[in-house]
Amino acid sequence: MMARVSSRKPASEADPRDRLLEAAIRLLAAGGPEALQARRLAAEVGMSTMAVYTHFGGMGQLITEIMREGFIRFGRRMEEVPRGDDPVADLLALGLAYRDHALDNPQLYRLMFGVTSPGGRQGGKDLVVSTVANALPEGQAAFAQLVAAVTRVIEAGGPCEEEPASAAAQIWSAVHGYVLLEIAGFFGDDGDGVERLLLPLGTKLAVGIGAAPEHAARCAHLIAAGRPKPERVTDGRARH
């Protein structure tokens, strides 16, 4: 094998573990959870299935690492959202970025939330059950961003006896549910879900934690006007 240790690797042949993880995420995005197979993955990186066990210990733990990586990327994407001086606009922008990132990586998003168990595989054990709790610490970083944004809205707004963490959990629930239903195709392929559902939903919740109704509505309209266009979103699976 030409992968020398001291020698300079062709940059494409990085750490085999990273190559496996990257290929797994690629397979997931392209073919859904059922494409996450040891043999297919090994063929993708030009190795044998043993590589999965040497570097991860099994498919279950590899999937856990995919979830962790997904949360890391998610947190990074949330951090990149530019902050302005309007807490309400920032909160809505954060929610929109959340939705956009999720719909850019629908399969990964579903897997992150334990939502597509990638197959009740054998082995008898519980290998797959890896709910979100396992890869959670990385997810809490992303959640912390939401809590901060919510806190700013509450502090800037009128009186609100609600705890920021609770309010953030409510907003997270709403956006999470919307994202999953949009990914599942419940809202049709019109592509107007953001303007028709997500932004009004976010507006109601912003008002609920103290934002001025007309101000929140104005922010929502501004964001809607600033979005490129209602583009068709293609699932990795290309269902109907």
Add this chain to the structure above:
Amino acid sequence: MMARVSSRKPASEADPRDRLLEAAIRLLAAGGPEALQARRLAAEVGMSTMAVYTHFGGMGQLITEIMREGFIRFGRRMEEVPRGDDPVADLLALGLAYRDHALDNPQLYRLMFGVTSPGGRQGGKDLVVSTVANALPEGQAAFAQLVAAVTRVIEAGGPCEEEPASAAAQIWSAVHGYVLLEIAGFFGDDGDGVERLLLPLGTKLAVGIGAAPEHAARCAHLIAAGRPKPERVTDGRARH
């Protein structure tokens, strides 16, 4: 084919198809999606795996039928929620019943929303992709109940330029997301998620579609006071 009366079937041995479906739902609730295996199911009803293919055509279509049955039960449960003369109270009660039913059948709920693909099985085809779209007509009946409740709130409340279907979709998103996160254990096992998150969330949304804030809050408090107690919810899988 009718269930023979004259034959000596002990009444518990009804239509084999129903026995299979019932056993499959039982297996799902008890052991999660990975317990939905042809061999295990056949053993459960004392038949061979061929029964799955004679009566359903395969595991994929059996799972589709499970989803359909799940939506039917869901719709029935929504219909049973008593309606009063207060549209806001009715809407909140409907949301609570939604959450209660989902947490009574967490595995079934997740499967219904395509959320746990029961394993990317082989066969090469797409057998599993059965998203919600397949079993949707039964689900729309349940959704229609929500639209009706939302419509009553909008009509009874102040001016609201929102379409009832859109408002209902937003509320559905919120409750759906909350339910999934609670099932996934994101809100801890304190059992206070309903009072701390779901009811405030529902209150904000009710206000957002025209309900009077103090009235909505009063309804929420009444419902919270009327609930038995924050009981521990045990997942079928008994994780951690």
Add this chain to the structure above:
DNA sequence: ATAAGGGACATAACAACGTTATGTATAGGC
């Protein structure tokens, strides 16, 4: 410099899964 040791990997085998092929027995129509 040389030999021992260990990690990474390929190959092959194993158990379990969904599915299919094959055979059999029973119920209903002529």
Add this chain to the structure above:
DNA sequence: GCCTATACATAACGTTGTTATGTCCCTTAT
């Protein structure tokens, strides 16, 4: 009474994750 079709059991097939085994090559100690 025979014929056909349906329901079912049994067994085999292909694919899955996993494990056992062997073989390199690099590292390290002597």
